[in-house]
Amino acid sequence: MRVAVTGTPGTGKTSATRLLEGEDVDEDGGTHSVIHLNELIESDEGLWTERDDDRGSLVADLEAIADRIGDWDGILESHLAHHFEADRVVVLRCAPELLEDRLIERGEPPATARENAESEALDVILSEAVERFGRENIYEIDTTDAEPDAVADAIRAVIDGDREPSAGTVDFTGYL
Numbered sequence: 001m002r003v004a005v006t007g008t009p010g011t012g013k014t015s016a017t018r019l020l021e022g023e024d025v026d027e028d029g030g031t032h033s034v035i036h037l038n039e040l041i042e043s044d045e046g047l048w049t050e051r052d053d054d055r056g057s058l059v060a061d062l063e064a065i066a067d068r069i070g071d072w073d074g075i076l077e078s079h080l081a082h083h084f085e086a087d088r089v090v091v092l093r094c095a096p097e098l099l100e101d102r103l104i105e106r107g108e109p110p111a112t113a114r115e116n117a118e119s120e121a122l123d124v125i126l127s128e129a130v131e132r133f134g135r136e137n138i139y140e141i142d143t144t145d146a147e148p149d150a151v152a153d154a155i156r157a158v159i160d161g162d163r164e165p166s167a168g169t170v171d172f173t174g175y176l
């Protein structure tokens with residue numbers, strides 16, 4: 001099973017999936033394997049085309065990444081995760097005001113934090129994910145009032161088939 005965990009930067013993808021990493025999933029010793037895609041992109045020059053100095057980020061080469069991850073299995077975590085083949089897509093959400101605070105606390109420039117908060121309010125990643133995968137494969141999780149372990153529990157429920165698909169359950173347009 002391929003579960004893409006996507007969402008605007010700062011929604012808590014890395015924090016939640018780190019809690020699932022290595023966790024036993026069956027009695028045979030199988031564990032959740034997690035690909036932290038942004039770390040992979042940073043560690044391999046073949047997976048990006050240029051450095052965006054204004055944003056302090058790398059421009060990812062989606063085709064090269066698709067080749068590299070190949071027939072992946074487990075959890076793929078990144079704000080780009082919904083650009084790859086997957087069986088289920090989890091979209092983490094966070095109230096834009098809080099998202100902006102989280103990103104500034106993480107050390108992002110204020111302009112970047114603001115840009116991401118606006119993108120979150122506009123449902124940019126959710127819309128991209130719905131367009132590619134259809135609403136029936138999307139699982140939206142609001143992390144606004146959830147600790148990372150509760151978010152990890154919700155992702156586990158998606159993997160285990162204990163959660164119904166959902167999209168469009170939050171409305172952050174008040175931020176705009």
Ligand SMILES: Nc1ncnc2c1ncn2[C@@H]1O[C@H](COP(=O)(O)OP(=O)(O)O)[C@@H](O)[C@H]1O
Pocket residue numbers: 007008009010011012013014015016102103105106143146147148151
């Ligand atoms: N559920 C949460 N509640 C509060 N703060 C969180 C939560 N998840 C993550 N954070 C904090 O927000 C920041 C961004 O989290 P991170 O997991 O790196 O997000 P992402 O991988 O989506 O960019 C980090 O500083 C992290 O400690």
